[in-house]
Structures are given as structure tokens and as C-alpha cells.
Amino acid sequence: MKRRGFTLLELSVATAIFAIVVAATYSLFDSARGITTRAEFRAQLFQSARAALQSVEDDLRGAVMLGTAYDTGFIGTNVGSEKEPLDKLEFVSVNRHSASAYDVTQPEVVRGIDVCRVSYMVEADEKRKPHGLLRERPLELTPPNGPVHRDEDVTGLGDDVAYINFRYFDSGQWLDTWDSTQTRKLPKAVEVTVYIRGEWRGETIVEPFTTRFYLPVGAETPEKTQ
Numbered sequence: 001m002k003r004r005g006f007t008l009l010e011l012s013v014a015t016a017i018f019a020i021v022v023a024a025t026y027s028l029f030d031s032a033r034g035i036t037t038r039a040e041f042r043a044q045l046f047q048s049a050r051a052a053l054q055s056v057e058d059d060l061r062g063a064v065m066l067g068t069a070y071d072t073g074f075i076g077t078n079v080g081s082e083k084e085p086l087d088k089l090e091f092v093s094v095n096r097h098s099a100s101a102y103d104v105t106q107p108e109v110v111r112g113i114d115v116c117r118v119s120y121m122v123e124a125d126e127k128r129k130p131h132g133l134l135r136e137r138p139l140e141l142t143p144p145n146g147p148v149h150r151d152e153d154v155t156g157l158g159d160d161v162a163y164i165n166f167r168y169f170d171s172g173q174w175l176d177t178w179d180s181t182q183t184r185k186l187p188k189a190v191e192v193t194v195y196i197r198g199e200w201r202g203e204t205i206v207e208p209f210t211t212r213f214y215l216p217v218g219a220e221t222p223e224k225t226q
Contacts, residue, residue, distance in 0.1 A: 038200070042207070045160075045196045049209035052133050052158045052194050059118050059135075060190055060213045062093040065180060072117050074180035074187070076166050085165035085193075090119035091180075122164045130156025133164060133194065162206050163195035169212075189214050 063074060072092060080086035094115050116137050123131040135155045168178040168187035178187055193210040 041198060041200045041205075045198050045205075045207050046209065048158055048160050048196050049194050052161055052196075053192060053209070053211050055135060055157050056120060056192055057211075057213050059091075059093045059120075060192075060215060063091050063186060063215055064094050064115075064217050065186055066092060066115070074178060076168055076178040076190075078176045080163065085163050085195075086122050086124060087164055087166045088119065088121040089166050089190075090117065092117050120164070122161060124162070126159075130154065130159065132159035133157040133161035158194075158196075160197050161194050162197040165193040165195075167191040186215055186217060 065074065072090070074091040076087065076089045078085075078087055092115065119136040121134050121136070123134055125131055133156070135157055136153050137155070138150070138153050167174045167176060167190070169175075169189040169191070170183075170185075170187050174191060175187075180186060189212055191210065191212045193208050195206050195208050197204060197206045199205070
């Protein structure tokens, strides 16, 4: 019995089908890998945003109005553009205990409270160090000769923060600026949006992350009188 082999046409068809199957399989694999890497990339952006927002939250929740000559005010300025906001916020905050822990055997020793003036801003020039989101905390609340900006008072909180936007809630509306020297009070809440920059597959991507912080003192602080 004579055995029949494959014809050239049959081999060509089989090869074409095999190539299609391999290409489809690779396409699915590459798509799945792309989704995974994209998710990992966005998770990194989220972690950067979370770290930056946590620092802002720690200070904002301690924002106060001292009602004395040492009160420099809660000042929020709207800088930059709508697409590239570079807002600045400065205020007085009671944000941590700086003295030694309370000792029950020495009741005369009282825990100290750190009252400081803090400022948040973004340094957009990537050639400067540090750049990105900056937190400035001068050693003196109100220096005798006016504000003094020193490099050692500035801390970088994330060089991948490209922009930042603040909004302030009061009387049922969100405002782009705030000046407690005029309003005589703190906002009830602050909305913070940080824009995180990252590189993904050779492309620069900037994604916004927004959260809102309730200011405990803001809702209870009575308005000052002239």
C-alpha cells in the first residue's frame, strides 16, 4: 500500500494556522503583562501620593489660630494655572509633642507641645535640590526681623510631585484661596490634590490624587473681632 505525504499547500495552510495561533497567544500574553505592569505603575504613583498627603494631613489636622501676635495666619494662595497648579499654603500647627514623655513620678514635668509655622509648596525646577513637594518649618514662629528662608528648614516630601492644588470649604462652598487675617477664622475642611509624575514605557504620565481633610479646630473657632 502506497503512503501519501503532505502536499505543499497543506504544509502552507498548517504553517499559517500555527503562526496565527502563536501570534494570538503572544498578543494575549503581552496584553496581560501590559495590564499588570500598568497596575504596578499606578500603585507606585498611589504610594507616592499617599506619603505626600499623609504629611499634609498631619499638619492640617493640628492647624490653629493662636489669637496672639504670634499668629501668622492661615494663608492659602492660588498660583500656577488650572492644569498646572502650584498653590502654596502656610499656617500655624500644633502637630506633635516635642518634650519628654510625662512621668507620673515627676508631676511637675509637663509634656511640651510643638507649635510651629509650616508651609507647603511645589518646586517645579527639577534641577534644584530638593524639588517636588516641599515642607518648610522655620525654627522661629515669628522671627524679629521677619521671615527668613533657610535651606535647613526645608524638607523634600516627594520629588515626583509635579503640582499641588488646595481648596478650602466654608459656608457650603469650596474656595480657591483663604486668608484668615481677613476671614478671622479657619476653613472647615481642606481639599488637597497632588499630581504625581512617573515614566511608563518611555512616556511621562501625570496623575492627580485628591483627598479632603476635616479641620477639627476650624469648625469650632469663633470669628475674631476687630
